[in-house]
Amino acid sequence: MNKSAFHKKLLAGPYLVWMIGFTVIPLLLIAWYGFTARDGSFTLENVTAIRTPEHLKALGLSLALSLTCTGVCLLLAYPLAMILKGSGLGKKGFIVFIFILPMWMNFLLRTYAWLNLLDDGGILFQICKRLGLPTVSLVGTNTAIVLGMVYNYLPFMVLPLYNVLVKIDENVINAARDLGANSFQVFYKVILPLSFPGIVSGITMVFVPSLTTFAISDLLGARKILLIGNIIEQEFSTANNWHLGSGLSLVLMVFILISMAALSHYDKNGEGTSF
């Protein structure tokens, strides 16, 4: 038995090597680039470069838009998850299916589809015009970017929420009612706290990609709006300043780490994993 237990442990070995090669070392490399200048000497300039007005503005806008997106997703997804829990659609496979299916239509194409809908002379534009409503083009506005983010990341909020909500024992809710709690109190004092792990993992899965996106802002921002993701991407692809790009990435990672740390307070078991 001891021998075979040892053999089993060996199975964890290859991926450990893989993780060191493709996860740990890459991150260390970003740190190395971030803290060195082109001549290889140590510098903090790449990191402190976040203080230039251009970068600060992009970071601020990224934070504002991603927080808005996360908030909107949470507000939309919570009632949705509650309804799904209560509905006969309870077969988990079906619900995952509904929310995963759009992913088979390419991410960029889905986002591009919103251009068709929102653009000057786009479909919504035409409908509004025909109905005699005021027409506006949203393309190139923050609203369009938030819309694109919400559209892309909503499933990542709904699924973890749904997963924790269906696991709540109906008798716990009945017990709360029995003890005299009204619907609002049942929700506020029982359901909401029990669903924290789902909320935490939903927030993580929406906030991180929306904070760092550059594709959505590229498409729906009509390249007028620069988010921090766009700036980092440009440092690497066009400006060719990897040191600056790495330095800014480090700053971005710090923001992600801070938000994780703040959230981990509510998800002590780390059980809120999504799928």
Place this chain on the structure above:
Amino acid sequence: MKTSMVELQHITKSYDGQMILDDLNLDIFENSFVTLLGPSGCGKTTTLRIIGGFEAPDKGKVLIEGRDITSVPAYKRPLNTVFQKYALFTHMNIEENIAFGLKIKNKSRQYIKDKIAYALKLVNLEGYEKRMPDSLSGGQQQRIAIARAIVNEPKVLLLDEPLGALDLKLRQDMQYELIRMKKELGITFVYVTHDQEEALTMSDHIVVMNQGYIQQQGSPETIYNEPENAFVADFIGDSNIMGATFIQDELVEIFGKRFACVDKGFGVNKPVDVVIRPEDVDLLPEGEGTLDGVVTHLIFKGVHYEMEVQAGGFEWLVHSTDLFPVGSKVSIHVDPFDIQIMNKPASEDEEALGVHE
């Protein structure tokens, strides 16, 4: 005439520096029903898993029919296990579950078919061949687990708290079933439980364990009537255990009153422990017995009344068919042969060791 089936010699086992079993020696005789009894964490399940081959002992030997099998892997040992929560293979039907071991041994199709029929008959579940395990009740799943083990004709059947998940009535029915199967199969059963009633009902031989040591072993009658130490007395059935002084042979002083007893050889004026079973405490009208007291609690238990009597500064537990209302003044009498004298352990550790030399 008794031949040894399973022998454990000087078995020692610890996990993460914590001693689970310490120099355990145990002889299990052929065709006996042996129960390892004790509270959780006493080492009984570890002992069973060492016999089954799921744990290797740090030191010591496991012998079956005199052959050392300590280093034989579990799948080559001539014994089978009935697991705590059945451990049926949920993706196979009943037939496939039972046939699993036989197929591995490449038995013929006809042989397997006959064996399945025989095993299902033995456990009273004929006609269940095609059912899936999770469509069965807990009791039925348990029977299938037994059937799956016994078709392999093990020399020893290991049962790890097999009735723990069943409700009371079913548990009692299954106890009789197990005794019947044991008789029909004529093989050795090693049974692990924390339920003393189960142990007393089914076993030929009980091994009481605590903190990795064997406290006492013997027939159910011996274990119940003549516990060797306070742990055994306390664990098996209800009992009144109290400190006393052994005045001389056949005389003991309990709470300042002298009681006649049958024990000898505990010395003179020595502190000892005394066990008196609640059904052995006789209540007489005040002044007629040895120790006077007052009834403080009364519960009707069906067969008898359960009373608590405050006497000599001790709460005596008393079972009696006679009713003495709360508040009535009574006198306690105990027949000499109902008083069980035990050596007082000098320390907690010694208590665990079961030292009584």
Place this chain on the structure above:
Amino acid sequence: MKKLKSLFSGLYLTLTFIFLYLPILTLIVFSFNDGKGSRWKGFSLRWYEDLFESRVIMDALSNTLIIALAAALIATVIGTLTCIGINSLKGAPKAVYMALNNIPLLNSDLVTGLSLMLVFITIGWKFGYSTILAAHITFNIPYVILSVMPKLRQTGKAPYEAAIDLGATPVKAFMKIVFPELVPGILSGFLLAFTMSLDDFIITYFTRGAGINTLSTLIYSEVRKGIKPTMNALSTLMFISVLVLLVIVNLRPSGKKEKN
């Protein structure tokens, strides 16, 4: 009151589905448009004809499918074996291992993609198929592990030990007893990994070499010139085929009664 509630629920669900599927519906509709842009010019199949003649799109499609399939397969094998390994670890090593495994999930795609690009450049690994594949495997394995691990934990040790007890060797006991219990987790891990690979843009963008395109990167480069409805046509075909496939799988009368 109850009626009102269910009315509201129904409305809410409908609006959500419209929100989720409206863009997809417009893509599908406009794949049949006899013209570019968002004005309907009449029904036509010309974009579908263009699609099958376009070498560039067909290459990108085959790249995408091959990479997604290979990455998902390799990740599923490594992930499943790793789960068994992790399961036999205890305490601190296990916690550290799981924390490392979570990094790609919590790290943004941007940082994952960039950091992998830096590694490939540093060690001089030539950008191409292999770099995209390595990157995709890296972000896929955590999804597989998260899908398989709960199944493994749920299966527990007991059935495995029971099989050993009945005479099966450890390898046989695993293959016959534990593995079948893991299959649903392994399948969903594979599907999840495949879907993530298929839909990935950012990581592929940073780890691909010049001249190699997946659908994502091809679309991204086309955005600047305006995406031709050929892409709509391709996506429509992919979407419909997946839809049909999944409906068949879900409607197929299952042999065994499922019980949760």
